[in-house]
Amino acid sequence: MNIIACVKQVPDTEAQIKVKADGSGIEEGQIKWVMNPYDEFGVEEALRLKEKNGGDVTIISVGPARAMETIRTALAMGADKGVHVCDPVLDKADAYVTAAALAAVIKGMPYDIIFCGQRAIDDDSGQVGAILAEMLDIPQLTIITKVEYAGSTIKAIKPIEGAQLLIETALPCVVTAQKGLNEPRYASLPGIMKAKKKPVDVKNAAALGIAVEAKAKVVKTIPPPARAAGKIICGDDPAQKAVEVARLLREEAKVI
Amino acid sequence: MAKGVWIVAEQRDGALRKISFELASTARKLADQTGDEVSAILLGSGIESLAAQLGKYGVDKVYVGDSPALEPYVTEAHAAAVAKIVKENDPAILLLGASVQGKDLAARLAGKLATGLATDCTDVKIADGKLLAVRPMYAGKCFGEIVTGSNPQIASLRPNVFPVAENAKAAQVVKFDPAVDAAQLKSKVLEVQKDTSGKVDLTEANVIVSGGRGMKGPEGYAILEELADTLHGCVGASRAAVDAGWRPQKDQVGQTGKVVSPNLYIACGISGAIQHLAGMSSSKYIVAINKDAEAPIFAKADYGVVDDLFKVVPELNSACKKLLA
Ligand SMILES: Cc1cc2nc3c(=O)[nH]c(=O)nc-3n(C[C@H](O)[C@H](O)[C@H](O)COP(=O)(O)OP(=O)(O)OC[C@H]3O[C@@H](n4cnc5c(N)ncnc54)[C@H](O)[C@@H]3O)c2cc1C
Ligand SMILES: Nc1ncnc2c1ncn2[C@@H]1O[C@H](COP(=O)(O)O)[C@@H](O)[C@H]1O
Numbered sequence: 001m002n003i004i005a006c007v008k009q010v011p012d013t014e015a016q017i018k019v020k021a022d023g024s025g026i027e028e029g030q031i032k033w034v035m036n037p038y039d040e041f042g043v044e045e046a047l048r049l050k051e052k053n054g055g056d057v058t059i060i061s062v063g064p065a066r067a068m069e070t071i072r073t074a075l076a077m078g079a080d081k082g083v084h085v086c087d088p089v090l091d092k093a094d095a096y097v098t099a100a101a102l103a104a105v106i107k108g109m110p111y112d113i114i115f116c117g118q119r120a121i122d123d124d125s126g127q128v129g130a131i132l133a134e135m136l137d138i139p140q141l142t143i144i145t146k147v148e149y150a151g152s153t154i155k156a157i158k159p160i161e162g163a164q165l166l167i168e169t170a171l172p173c174v175v176t177a178q179k180g181l182n183e184p185r186y187a188s189l190p191g192i193m194k195a196k197k198k199p200v201d202v203k204n205a206a207a208l209g210i211a212v213e214a215k216a217k218v219v220k221t222i223p224p225p226a227r228a229a230g231k232i233i234c235g236d237d238p239a240q241k242a243v244e245v246a247r248l249l250r251e252e253a254k255v256i
Numbered sequence: 257m258a259k260g261v262w263i264v265a266e267q268r269d270g271a272l273r274k275i276s277f278e279l280a281s282t283a284r285k286l287a288d289q290t291g292d293e294v295s296a297i298l299l300g301s302g303i304e305s306l307a308a309q310l311g312k313y314g315v316d317k318v319y320v321g322d323s324p325a326l327e328p329y330v331t332e333a334h335a336a337a338v339a340k341i342v343k344e345n346d347p348a349i350l351l352l353g354a355s356v357q358g359k360d361l362a363a364r365l366a367g368k369l370a371t372g373l374a375t376d377c378t379d380v381k382i383a384d385g386k387l388l389a390v391r392p393m394y395a396g397k398c399f400g401e402i403v404t405g406s407n408p409q410i411a412s413l414r415p416n417v418f419p420v421a422e423n424a425k426a427a428q429v430v431k432f433d434p435a436v437d438a439a440q441l442k443s444k445v446l447e448v449q450k451d452t453s454g455k456v457d458l459t460e461a462n463v464i465v466s467g468g469r470g471m472k473g474p475e476g477y478a479i480l481e482e483l484a485d486t487l488h489g490c491v492g493a494s495r496a497a498v499d500a501g502w503r504p505q506k507d508q509v510g511q512t513g514k515v516v517s518p519n520l521y522i523a524c525g526i527s528g529a530i531q532h533l534a535g536m537s538s539s540k541y542i543v544a545i546n547k548d549a550e551a552p553i554f555a556k557a558d559y560g561v562v563d564d565l566f567k568v569v570p571e572l573n574s575a576c577k578k579l580l581a
Contacts, residue, residue, distance in 0.1 A: 011394065013395070013511055013530065013531050013534075014530060014531075015394075016397075017394045017397035017398050019398050026394070026398060037511075037512055038512070094372065095363075095366070095373070096366060096367070096370070096371075096372065099367065119375075121394070121395060121511060122393065122394055123393055123400075124375065124376065124391075124392065124393055124394070124395065125373075125375045126359055126363065126375055126376075127362075127363040127366055127373055127375060129363070130331075130360065130363030130364045130366075130367060131363060131364075131366055131367035132367075133364070133367070134335075134364055134367030134368050135367060138442075139331065139332060139442045139443045140331055140360070140364065141443070142331075142359070142360045142363070143356060143359075143360070145505070155446070158356075159356070159505075159506055160356040160357065161355060161356060161456075161457035161459060161460060162450065162451045162455075162456065162457050163448055163449060163450045163451055164448075164449040164451075165328075165445050165447070165448055165449075166445070166446045166447040166448075166449070167330075167443055167444065167445050167446065168443065168444050168446050169442060169443040169444075170442040170443075173442075173443075179505065179508070179512045179513065180505040213405075214372070215366070215370070215371055215372035215373075215404060215405065215406055216366075216372030216373055216374055216402050216403075216404050217372070217402065217403050217404070217405070218393075218400040218401065218402055219388075219401050219402070219403045220400070220401040221393070221398055221399070221400055221401075222398065222399045222400075222401065223398055223399075224392070224396055224397065224398060224399060224537070225399075227537075227556060227558075228558075230542075230544075230554065230555075230556075230557040230558045230559060230560055231558070231559050231560070232549075232554065232560045232561075232562065233559060233560065233561050238561075238563050238564065238567035238568045238571055239567075239571040241561050241563060241568060241571075242561070242568050242569075242571035242572040242574075242575050243571070243575045245543060245559050245561060245572060245575075246572060246575035246576050246578075246579055247575075247579075248559055249520065249541070249543070249559070249576075250579050253520070253540075253541045253558065253559075255463070255519045255520040255540065255541050256463070256487055256520065256576060256579065256580065
């Protein structure tokens with residue numbers, strides 16, 4: 001099988017996000033960068049499919065020079081090779097442009113299944129997998145918690161509000177990974193050593209022949225609305241405090 | 257020239273979902289500013305009779321695509337049908353719900369229509385004649401204002417955030433041929449496994465009573481279930497509780513779980529890690545019950561109780577029962 005996993009480098013979930021004073025974006029100085037947690041599930045599933053069915057796992061990332069670390073992490077987990085699309089003209093890429101870059105890379109190679117995360121935890125947009133599938137004219141299975149490979153098709157479990165769907169789709173297709181899909185492995189020390197020698201192809205936007213103008217532009221980044229300071233209900237008696245909370249919820253907040 | 261505010265209504269099992277009314281009400285507000293009509297796209301099989309309900313929330317025209325190939329929802333079929341009617345009518349703005357289905361469809365449409373999409377918005381307005389969409393980014397640690405240069409300008413709206421407003425119109429119903437052939441579809445829903453608890457999904461709940469590691473074990477949740485029942489709400493959990501196997505994955509709230517916006521979120525034995533806050537900080541009211549006065553959850557809470565939750569929660573349940581009796 002030819003398996004692809006798309007990975008994005010994002011700020012660690014613990015990272016403090018500070019908005020630049022002019023609203024043009026966030027301060028990147030103090031941030032620790034990691035692989036998008038949902039992409040870890042995608043990489044893990046790709047490796048499991050390969051281990052069971054044979055084949056080859058290619059990692060693709062669009063991002064600045066530092067994104068190479070994330071590609072190496074995936075290679076250290078066991079992927080075979082990487083493609084790094086690295087170009088300053090892509091710094092403001094939105095989901096559409098990113099998907100176009102990924103599609104341009106993927107059109108030049110064989111593929112049976114492509115994994116993405118269900119969303120990247122920086123822009124939280126959850127679009128790239130579906131746009132990529134559209135650009136490749138293949139089906140998509142988004143927000144998936146289980147994948148079963150059956151030759152020319154896959155079966156997948158997709159949780160929706162109040163139910164779970166069992167869906168069957170013809171390959172090739174894009175699957176976007178949700179938590180629950182698997183437990184991602186850690187890179188082993190030998191894995192890390194081997195990863196250094198695995199091939200990573202670096203490409204720029206011109207080589208891919210894509211338009212780089214974002215469709216959805218972030219015109220301003222703003223801090224979250226401040227929440228008014230809350231009330232701590234004081235006292236020694238838990239029952240009395242409970243009665244007071246119930247009263248406030250009823251009379252002040254009017255939510256019960 | 258592109259014109260009009262459009263929505264993609266969402267129905268399941270022959271009933272419109274609440275998000276459809278949130279979309280219609282929001283679209284009406286925007287259209288009143290631009291002086292446009294509101295149109296809705298309604299897709300499914302045997303669903304034409306639902307169209308009139310959308311008029312109640314301000315929709316002028318409902319385009320109904322009725323075909324067995326559109327039930328149950330699969331991306332390809334719905335995306336093809338929406339793209340067809342959108343291309344024929346050239347709307348300026350297209351709103352969908354940021355529900356599981358709406359997010360899936362909106363992203364595919366952004367690809368198909370080669371346009372911009374703002375996902376999971378918490379506010380939308382008209383600025384300089386264009387849609388300005390406001391959405392949380394970095395798990396709500398900041399917000400982005402999004403503008404799309406091409407039409408339709410697509411936004412998906414976070415469920416439970418936008419108010420529903422009645423604005424009765426006699427909606428005109430227009431049937432269209434979705435031109436979807438079930439035999440050509442590459443995806444098929446083999447089975448729908450319904451959750452039999454009878455509870456609504458966390459993303460649609462008005463009240464959520466959530467428990468974390470402080471619940472000590474799966475048995476601890478009994479008192480949360482009782483309080484949730486009293487308040488007609490649902491039970492949620494932190495990742496620590498889900499990873500420990502105390503609660504199912506679908507109950508997890510947070511950055512790698514669900515993003516919820518209930519009217520009331522009661523956090524019990526949850527410290528308030530930044531990844532948890534990411535999933536619930538857009539709740540309208542937050543109550544925290546935690547024995548550690550330093551727990552970060554208190555910084556987000558409207559009402560905080562520093563005490564043993566096993567003592568407070570049952571008392572809170574009786575107090576609420578009394579008030580609601
Ligand atoms: C990549 C990543 C993604 C993550 N995603 C999520 C996510 O989506 N959702 C999420 O929730 N977490 C997420 N986390 C985990 C998060 O960092 C925290 O570890 C987790 O939220 C802690 O859960 P908790 O508050 O239940 O447990 P703890 O932090 O252990 O807090 C337990 C609290 O219970 C209180 N307590 C104990 N006993 C009692 C009692 N008897 N009465 C009252 N209070 C009591 C304690 O004082 C304490 O504050 C993620 C972490 C990472 C690294
Ligand atoms: N710059 C990128 N490089 C590679 N893959 C990406 C990139 N951006 C997004 N993706 C993939 O698309 C998924 C969804 O991202 P998003 O639509 O940005 O939320 C991510 O989890 C990745 O798998």
